[in-house]
Amino acid sequence: MAFAWSQQAGIELAMLRLDLLDPLISGNKWFKLVHHLLAAQALAAEGVISLGGAHSNHLHALAAAGKRFNFKTVGLLRGNAQDTPTVRDLQAFGMQLHWLGYGGYRERHAAEFWPQWQARYPDFYPVPEGGGGLPGAQGCMALIRLVREQLASLGWSDYDAWWLAAGTGTTAAGLVLGEAGAHPVYAALAVPASHGVAAQVSAILQEAAAPDAHYQLFEASRAGFAKVDPELLSFMHASEAASGVPLEPLYSAKALMALRQQVEAGYFARGSRLVFVHTGGLQGRAAALSQPLQTCSAN
Structure with a gap:
């Protein structure tokens, strides 16, 4: 500092x-992630799944942490597939990417959004967009x-x-x-x-x-x-x-x-x-x- x-x-x-x-x-990304990652560790989660855009600082930090500390990461991205420096880093760090489109991403606050992804990745800990929440x-x-x-x-x-x-x-x-x-x-x-x-x-x-x-x-x-x-x-x-x-x-x-x-x-x-x-x-x-x-x- x-x-x-x-x-x-x-x-x-x-x-x-x-x-x-x-x-x-x-x-500030590590500070927002640390308690989420501790919770995932306590649950013996296989990995972490979260959301963001094609230039997301949050997903970039999460993917980098996954590579450094050896846990799997999944990113749910806004819009259609794009080739950006951030996306290339996410892929290099080993994050599995899913492009939701713009309409699909707007549904992220709907009650049925997370259950479908948790069914697909049952042993992954979900982190809110931007590492938010308490x-x-x-x-x-x-x-x-x-x-x-x-x-x-x-x-x-x-x-x-x-x-x-x-x-x-x-x-x-x-x-x-x-x-x-x-x-x-x-x-x-x-x-x-x-x-x-x-x-x-x-x-x-x-x-x-x-x-x-x-x-x-x-x-x-x-x-x-x-x-x-x-x-x-x-x-x-x-x-x-x-x-x-x-x-x-x-x-x-x-x-x-x-x-x-x-x-x-x-x-x-x-x-x-x-x-x-x-x-x-x-x-x-x-x-x-x-x-x-x-x-x-x-x-």
Whole structure:
């Protein structure tokens, strides 16, 4: 782990560099997977089955973990068969792939979805999309300890709040659980509201009977998921040049841009110390940047 820090508009920002965690099982993905994998091990499961897209950071980390720790993995993928750098890695790591089409993938929340796959892979442990759910959130509680261990290196005795991107909301929910009201958690939504992040965070906290859920979600999807517009791209490249920290446009750059907007709007008091979580995802950076630029509003 490493911190990068900067100061802007009277705000001190510490960045938790989860992108440096591991070359393959990178970012927040290991933290979301660890309790799921422990549960699979306790059940003596033959392998693990989960879902994601053709550029999925989650499936990439899961497949890499399967290869490294010698367990089988199955991926249920959105859309039709595609040849992407991520898909090639999944195959190289030994993951068995099934392409569901777009309509089939939309059925993943239906009651009859998982039983058919569990009948086909009866000894495989199912992991929700993105490593979500309460087990995923419980794994992310460990991030609080990582930060507190490194505060002294910045000369900080404490911090005021967290800021991070949210794709499923699992990491944010884990921070909320771990903080138990001690520090607020602010999450920038990297996906549209229709993806149901707010409901997923609420469900995790309710299941955990969270004593004090001090958090807030901010719109940051820029009108869609996996869209790279010129303003976002310009901000990302400028931030990388200034800090030397590599970003990717789907999560980390969106979250950092949304934070800048809130700082400039005066949302945080001068002197606030914020912890920004770099959630990784750099394995998908090249593919994301190769997509045609799309002009989209942040409505």
